[in-house]
Amino acid sequence: MIPMLMIAAFLGLLLLINRHQLGVNTLNDYATASHSIGVLGITFGFLATWYVGAGYTVFSGFAVSYGMIGMYVIPYGIITLLVMYLVAEKSFIWGKKYNLRTQSELLGLRYRSDFIRILTGFAGVALSIPWLLMEWYTIGYVFNYATEGLISPLVGMVIGIAVVVSYVALGGMRSVVTANIIQGLYMMFAGSAVLIWVLYSELGGLQGAMQRLQTHAPEALTYPGPGWELSPNYWTAIVLTSGLGGFMWPWVYNKLFAADSIRTIKQSVLFAPILGILSFGLLIIVAMALHPLPFAQENPQQALLWIHAEAGVWPLAFFAVLVMAASLGTVSGILNAMSTAISGDMAQVLKRDISERSALTIARWSVVLIGLGALAGAYVREGLLVFLALMTYQGMIVLSPVVLLGLYWKRANRGGAVIGFLLGMAVSFGLTLAEPAFIQTYGWTPGVYGFLITLGIMLVAGFCRPVEAHVHTLWQDIAEARGCTRQPVGGMLAAQ
């Protein structure tokens, strides 16, 4: 009963705090909160969106089973933050000057191509679906576990959907970020506290747990972990794939357009590593400490919920809310990004005369329909969801050369970006599905090959053609902004 009440109280708190944020009138405000979010919102917005609820079930299950390999999130997080720091300035300047709302719109501006805008918008939506389904599944699963079966997974999903859909559809980015602050603060402080409590009350403390691992399963303390034969190249590949792909998700990237300044974004990069390293490192240590326990070995994905239930009803309640907070944070970001992409990057591009108000209505109904459609997650096997979610990273890494070269290399052009992106995706997903022997033996994940194909094609195409004329104007925008000169309203593309 206590876990159920705590979850209900947490969901009620999100709605209560968001009640003043629900009056959004334009798609621009819905998508970017009119570029008004400060450092607290951006920091916790990134953290709450990035930390998925499945991290406490499925992905911590990897650490329970195989130990050290779960640590790949630490170096991958650093690469992701480096990408964030690198793209912050230009994304912010062009974003504000041209009033951009999404990553796809930014790419459409940079490559002067509606096709790239629609293509990357569609890819972002499609690749986000498995994550959305997996997070809904996690919400239903946690409801069911925390209430000892009183609330079925399907009913749990419906409750979660009703709460998130209501505040995302009505309040847009402002509501998402407000909720993210609550979720992020809970995850960092209450969540970390309950993990430490369980580590010391149930697992003998840090040194005791590590000593037990050294005695019973020392192989779990190093890569690749017990019962796995993996090349060290695999470690390199998963860090690079996740690190470069991690900031390419539209639901993460779009928060750059909500920030009120470059200072805000860059300050967020400073806070995020410390908070991320401490909280995720703690999670992996607790998960690994469970490795020697027979129940955890047999049920790795359930292990963290189980040990919190063993610790008592209050630790279980706090942990259930922790998983719920992580899931809702991700889901709200995904819903906001997907609905903005459907309305702004697809509907408004295909039919130019759609007004801002109509676009907002389309975005709101998209949230409702996506929410209902995601109930399908209840009927998809969990194993398949995990497979699909992991596969999407093989696609996201392919987008990284299109974004990074687009922002930093004048010669990057539309032809190279389109052909490189499509071929890179084909190679990446083709290798994932075909699973040729060299993928296993050499250790590089398919996304690495897709990334290299995209990068290679974009470089060749860039040297084959002169710099596109509009690019000089975009670079001039950056130079002028760095000089702190005020920009004329409108800008190059408004004048076209």
Added chain:
Amino acid sequence: MRAAVFVLLILATTTLSTLPFVFQWSNRIEPTLLGLPFAFLWQFGLALLAAIFFVGWYLADKRRGRLDVDVTMGDRR
């Protein structure tokens, strides 16, 4: 130029934590600290080093006035 130095420094930390032969060297239990194996300490340590480089980069950007650029919001394109 200064940005390139920080990018290189941060890339160096990720190289030290991911490049196969360096990673294999660090992939061991001893020495330990508070029971944590060296493989963990190496990853944590490099991540904290990267965080310090981020702080340095931020301060350098701040000194050059690159954090408060003035851009007027334009019309939608």
